[in-house]
Amino acid sequence: SAVVAQEKKLVPSEKGTLSRREKLEKIGFVFNDSGKLKGINGNIFARKILRKWILLYTVTEKLFYLYEDGFFRIVEEIEVSDMIRRYVNRLITDCWSTSLENQYLPALKREALTPRPMDSERDLLNLDNGMLDLRTMKLLPHDPQYGSTIRIPIRYDPKAQCPRFLKFADEVFCGRAELIKTVAEMMGYTLTSEVRAQVAFLLYGGGANG
Secondary structure, eight states: OHHHHHHTTOOOOOTTSOOHHHHHHHTTEEEOTTSOEEEEOHHHHHHHHHHHSOEEEETTTOOEEEEETTEEEEEOHHHHHHHHHHHHHHHSTTOOOHHHHHHHHHHHHHHTEEOSOTTOOTTEEEETTEEEETTTTEEEOOOGGGOOOOOBSOOOOTTOOOHHHHHHHHHHTTTOHHHHHHHHHHHHHTTSOOOTTOOOOOOOOSSSOO
């Protein structure tokens, strides 16, 4: 078969170099004496997967999260399974099987396990060009350590102006500075996952007022 034909090529290396078989063994693949794939060391292979992809597995939700483009997105287990299946089949042609998967997927969940809730850094706002620290108003680089699952599609520019918005607010609220400030705080509050203020907003008007 195609698998056996490829396995037969997994021969010992010359001194000072790693053969294809040795490279595969280094990431967890196990072969018998004749070079045929015997199985996989789930612990070693799981760590290899986490070097290739940034994955987290949550305790409470029992969900995988994949980090891409500055934020984590939920990925179904079948998507993670297929992602790794295609990777395994690239390493050794068509070698994947459910029995092989069962040797590494449970280990992957444990290696990727995070006890920390996602989006727990409530003073950080995830934007297109970085993480805005609301305490210092400094822009930090994106980093998976923040566990952010929401990215607002806006670039932060500390020099940006909003004259049209300010004019609109002044017109709608009849120049009432305190009310305008309160509405601005409401809008800012909805951008974060922070709830320490413990407030509720009630918009009251006579109708047809936007």
